[in-house]
Amino acid sequence: MTAMDINELIAGLESDFKEITSLLEKCERQRLRDVLTQEQKKIEKELAQKRQQKLQQAKKDSGDKTDTTLKGYTVKINNYGWDQSDKFVKIYITLKGVHTIPAENVEANFTERGFNVLVKDLDGKSHQMTVNNLLYPIIVAESSKKIKTDMVLIMCKKKSTKKWDCLTQVEKQSKEKDKPNLDANADPSEGLMSVLKKIYTDGDDEMKRTIKKAWVESQEKKAKADDFGF
Incomplete structure (x- = not known):
């Protein structure tokens, strides 16, 4: 294909x-x-x-011949928080020691409605977070990652300044599920x-x-x- x-x-x-x-x-x-x-x-x-x-x-x-083998095993990232400004939705992923590994070991890929973060070879294992259903579309070309002390910051550029009530569509549906049927x-x-x-x-x-x-x-x-x- x-x-x-x-x-x-x-x-x-x-x-x-x-x-x-x-x-x-x-x-x-x-x-x-x-x-x-x-x-x-x-x-x-x-x-x-x-x-x-x-x-x-x-x-x-791309003919990338670099070693893409993940060392150890991969665990799902669950420890994170998020907030927003008028221009960005920011996801704060807490990973102790992430700032001590090579920058190329931290990968972030974006789509219009999601992102994937992969941190390779941190404490003998890899860490991954995948979100496929962001509440609203983002601008892929202007989204990015930043590595800080014990943290990876994911910056999702909003397509509009609209305030996000939740991070994902699933979270929104979960909240609305309990609304009374009028x-x-x-x-x-x-x-x-x-x-x-x-x-x-x-x-x-x-x-x-x-x-x-x-x-x-x-x-x-x-x-x-x-x-x-x-």
Whole structure:
């Protein structure tokens, strides 16, 4: 697969992720939210795989012969915090002694909706943090990393000065999940129905049963006999 093919796949997946996230924000029925959330996770997983594939392809195409073997094992970075200014979202990753290793051992790659940080050979192991679903898009070319004492600072350049309530879309959805359903009998948007039909068509038997059950229950509540096309 060429770099162009991978870029097209990533662009398509990012568009799908953005659309399904938008629909999740509008959807109020819990069962339908669960179906959409499941599909969103599948897209997010595939998107992460394609981005990793793109990085590997870029290294191969550049003819980079440096030693890319990670020493020891790799652990997930969990110790971090974040804040923001009008121009940047700043992620503070705490790693004791990170300033003592060669600067080239600290890698940071950015996409419009995410970043990947890899710190190699620190205390006999590598450390990695991957975020694929930032709340809003960032400017890749103007985003960067800085190495400070016992810390890696990730600077994500905002595309707008809009204030971020959360770091990622998943965090936002988690907060909104507990909001009360103000109108349980409201009809879903036409766009939501279109997505559900596509998920139903492409889904396995279990997915189809879940969607059927959610639809039947919603119709019973509304006391209507509309046919969803199943």
